Amino acid sequence: MSRPQLARKDKQAAADAIWLEAECASQMSCRSVGTDTTTFRSCSIWSISSVVTIESTSPGPLVRSFSIPLYQESVVLLEKYLRDITYIHHVVLSGPLRTMVDNIYNDIEHKAPVSPGQVALLLSILSSAMYTWTRKDSENAPFATPSKMNATSSLWVKATLDLLDHCRRQSLQSIEAIQAMIIISFVIANLEGITARFRDLLSTAITAARELSLHKVDHQPEIEGREETHADSVDAELKRRVWWYLVATDWMASQFPGPHRGTYSINPLHMVVLKPRNVDDESFMYGIPIVDRPMEQPTEISYSLQRIKLAEICREVIDSSSLTTFNDGNMESGWLLGVDQRIVTFIGQLPQFFRLDGDALDSLNAKYPNIAPGIMIQRYIINSLVHSQRCRLHLPYLARGLVEPMYAPSREACLEAARCVIQAERMLASEDIPFVLTRLKFSGILQCVGIAITALFLDMCLSQEPVPRQARRAEVVDACGILRDATKDSPVAIKLLESFQRVVRKHDMSVSEVISESLCADNSSSSLTDIIANEQDNIPALPHLDEIWQSSQTDANIQTFDWDALFLELDCPMLSS
Numbered sequence: 001m002s003r004p005q006l007a008r009k010d011k012q013a014a015a016d017a018i019w020l021e022a023e024c025a026s027q028m029s030c031r032s033v034g035t036d037t038t039t040f041r042s043c044s045i046w047s048i049s050s051v052v053t054i055e056s057t058s059p060g061p062l063v064r065s066f067s068i069p070l071y072q073e074s075v076v077l078l079e080k081y082l083r084d085i086t087y088i089h090h091v092v093l094s095g096p097l098r099t100m101v102d103n104i105y106n107d108i109e110h111k112a113p114v115s116p117g118q119v120a121l122l123l124s125i126l127s128s129a130m131y132t133w134t135r136k137d138s139e140n141a142p143f144a145t146p147s148k149m150n151a152t153s154s155l156w157v158k159a160t161l162d163l164l165d166h167c168r169r170q171s172l173q174s175i176e177a178i179q180a181m182i183i184i185s186f187v188i189a190n191l192e193g194i195t196a197r198f199r200d201l202l203s204t205a206i207t208a209a210r211e212l213s214l215h216k217v218d219h220q221p222e223i224e225g226r227e228e229t230h231a232d233s234v235d236a237e238l239k240r241r242v243w244w245y246l247v248a249t250d251w252m253a254s255q256f257p258g259p260h261r262g263t264y265s266i267n268p269l270h271m272v273v274l275k276p277r278n279v280d281d282e283s284f285m286y287g288i289p290i291v292d293r294p295m296e297q298p299t300e301i302s303y304s305l306q307r308i309k310l311a312e313i314c315r316e317v318i319d320s321s322s323l324t325t326f327n328d329g330n331m332e333s334g335w336l337l338g339v340d341q342r343i344v345t346f347i348g349q350l351p352q353f354f355r356l357d358g359d360a361l362d363s364l365n366a367k368y369p370n371i372a373p374g375i376m377i378q379r380y381i382i383n384s385l386v387h388s389q390r391c392r393l394h395l396p397y398l399a400r401g402l403v404e405p406m407y408a409p410s411r412e413a414c415l416e417a418a419r420c421v422i423q424a425e426r427m428l429a430s431e432d433i434p435f436v437l438t439r440l441k442f443s444g445i446l447q448c449v450g451i452a453i454t455a456l457f458l459d460m461c462l463s464q465e466p467v468p469r470q471a472r473r474a475e476v477v478d479a480c481g482i483l484r485d486a487t488k489d490s491p492v493a494i495k496l497l498e499s500f501q502r503v504v505r506k507h508d509m510s511v512s513e514v515i516s517e518s519l520c521a522d523n524s525s526s527s528l529t530d531i532i533a534n535e536q537d538n539i540p541a542l543p544h545l546d547e548i549w550q551s552s553q554t555d556a557n558i559q560t561f562d563w564d565a566l567f568l569e570l571d572c573p574m575l576s577s
Contacts, residue, residue, distance in 0.1 A: 036062040038166060040114045042105060045069035045144075045152075051123075051159035066119065066163060071105045074122065076141045077129040084434050085128055087374035088381065089186055090300055091179050091242050092121075093234070094281045100176070117174030120163040124183040127156040131187055134437040157191070160184045168204065173211045178242055181205040190443045194256060202253070206246050206265055214243040219272035234284045240276045245304065247271070248311035254318045255389065262318060275308060276301050280371070298353045298368055303378035306354065310386055313342050333406040336397065340413050343390045354379045356424060361431055373433045380428040381445075384421055388448035391417035391455055398455060402462055415459055418452035422479050425449055440486035440493065450496045453479045457500065 048067045055063040068074065078101055082094050100118055107114045130153035135146050160180060167177045185201040192198065209215065217239045247266050254264040277292050280299045284290065293299055317339055321331070352358050353375050364372035394414035401411025425445065429436060439445055456479060460472040480500065486493035 036064050036166065036169075038116055038163075039063060039065045040068060040104075040108050040119060041065065042068050042070055042108055045073045048155075051155060052162050064162075064166060066159065068104075068108075068119065068122065069126065071101075073143070074101060074105075074126065076143075077126050078122075080129040080133070080137055081125045084373075084377075084438075085132060087300070087303065087377050089182055089245060090304055091182050091238075091245050093238055093284060095285050096234075096238075097121075115174065115176065116163055116167050116170070116172055117177035117180070120160055120167060120180040121176040121183070123156055123160040123163060124180040124187070127153055127160055128183055128187050130156060131190065132438045132441060134434065136434050136437055153187070154191075157184060157187055168208075173208050175212065175214075175239065175242060178205050178208050178212070178214075178246075181208070182242070182245060190441065193443060193447075194253070194258065199253075199258075199260060202246070202249060203265070206250065209243055209246055212239075214239050215266075215271040215273060217243065217273045233290060237277060237279075237284065237290070240273055241301065241304065243271075243273050244276055244308055248304075248308045251311040251315040251318075252307075255314050255392070262321075264315060264318060268315070276304060278302065278305060296351050298351070298371060298375050300371055300374065302351065302354070302375075303382060306350065306382050307385075310346060310382075310389070313339075313346060314389075316342070333397075333410065336394065336407075336410055339393060340390065340409075343386060343393070347386055350382070354382055356383055356420070356427060361433065373435070376428075376431055376433055377435045380424050383424040384445060384448045387417040387420040387424065388451050390414075391421065391451050395451070395455055395458075398458055399462060411459075414455050418455040419475070421448050421452035422456075422475070422482070425482055438489075440482075441489050443490060446483065446486055446490060446493050446496065449479065449482050453483070453496075453500065 048069070051067050053065045053067075055065060069077070078098070082097075086092060086094070101122060104114060104118055104122060106112075130149045133144065133146050133149035133153075138145055138149075161184065164177060164180060164184070166172075167174070181201050182205060185198050185205070188195070188201065189198050217236050250264050250266045253260060254262060277290060278295060278297070278299050278301060279290055279293060280301075295302075295305070320339075321335070353364065356379070358379060359367070361372060361376055364375055368375065391414050394410040394417070397407045397410040398414045399411075401407040401409070401414075425448075428439060453476065456472060456475050460469060460476055463469040463472055480497065483493045483497045487497065
């Protein structure tokens with residue numbers, strides 16, 4: 001027997017041994033824990049008061065019946081999602097997604113088995129589209145007003161979670177269920193912030209992805225005589241997009257306050273997955289060879305690739321410091337400036353179309369007519385994300401920068417980043433794209449603005465020179481105006497505005513006028529007292545901002561201030577974007 005033949009034989013023997021080991025480890029048997037069954041039906045969206053009904057068939061398992069909107073209604077919401085939202089977390093392929101929806105309704109009509117994971121993906125998309133529905137959407141779909149659609153979204157969020165829970169208990173792992181977890185976690189982050197529910201969804205999605213071997217997409221054993229088909233290539237690329245979205249979210253979550261701060265779950269040494277390819281969805285549709293585009297050329301996946309790069313910086317930060325050192329907020333200035341340089345380099349290497357001084361919308365439309373609105377959305381999100389991350393990094397050292405020269409660069413970097421966050425939001429507000437109408441419903445944007453206001457507000461309090469203090473006062477007035485504009489759509493904005501006013505009105509009326517000025521800038525605005533009247537019981541106290549003020553008055557205890565506690569009040573859901 002020749003050496004190549006022996007090598008192939010040894011390789012096959014090793015593969016057989018691995019397979020037998022897996023069989024020995026399997027606990028599957030003829031008996032299993034009984035679980036509920038599911039059925040699906042479609043009816044008018046406005047006739048559905050409860051998406052899930054439970055029927056008891058004694059003896060036998062419970063039957064959970066899920067209602068979904070009529071096909072025409074779902075298509076309207078699906079197209080809304082693909083038009084305005086998918087750019088934020090592009091973990092689907094538009095063509096196959098439309099085909100999946102068609103197949104769901106065809107199977108329901110013909111009483112054929114329906115994949116719960118696929119329906120969960122559809123429900124998550126419906127929830128996201130309803131939450132972000134605007135008056136402009138109602139112009140093309142008069143069956144739904146914005147207020148009615150927005151109010152209904154919570155019903156479908158719960159239904160999505162119920163169906164995903166069924167999939168989990170049934171061990172019905174599917175790529176669609178993971179996509180559904182990603183999309184619905186984004187909606188939940190906007191409704192609640194980065195809560196235990198969000199972290200649980202992320203953890204569950206990572207576990208489910210490993211069950212489907214998404215962490216080793218590019219380490220598949222070679223199959224003798226088999227060539228990769230176009231369908232295989234498309235499937236692998238979709239898995240890369242999903243896996244890397246989870247990876248980036250996991251690594252970025254390590255930077256934010258809470259029990260998981262300073263930790264991450266996915267070790268880069270424990271995965272073999274290439275980065276997603278820089279191609280548009282349509283490149284997968286025609287059966288032709290897939291060719292990567294240059295990074296300087298925008299695609300539907302460009303934002304995801306930049307998000308991955310930023311996440312890698314977040315992971316490197318954690319790897320270069322201990323858990324206790326990172327969480328103590330007492331890093332050496334040299335380490336801070338080293339991390340800052342990585343972030344600045346990332347900003348400098350952003351493609352031209354993602355820069356704040358990049359082409360205007362008209363120019364982008366002329367060059368890239370199919371994806372220009374998405375590029376604009378992604379431009380402002382990536383800039384808000386990276387600049388708020390830079391601001392957050394330096395914020396605990398802003399006050400020390402006034403009394404300790406070694407931390408002066410941190411103060412400058414913090415304020416520069418804060419101003420960039422406000423600039424990005426103001427520029428986005430002036431764009432003529434549908435996303436502008438709903439942007440303030442994304443609490444990630446508001447939380448980034450909140451971090452920026454905190455930095456500008458603290459610097460204003462610490463400023464002793466009358467002229468610069470007035471300039472800083474104007475900055476805070478302008479920034480608070482963003483929150484004022486958002487109070488109509490977001491309870492997060494109400495909470496943030498009230499928190500800032502509560503602190504300043506206790507200590508100095510001249511400073512409290514900053515908030516009042518921003519509220520009075522719009523004559524139609526109600527007073528803050530009126531705005532928060534219905535929310536007061538739900539707004540927690542912020543004693544940590546009181547501590548900021550006391551530190552600014554005495555220049556004492558600056559080094560011992562509990563900045564992590566303040567950050568817990570300003571957690572940033574933008575990491576789910």
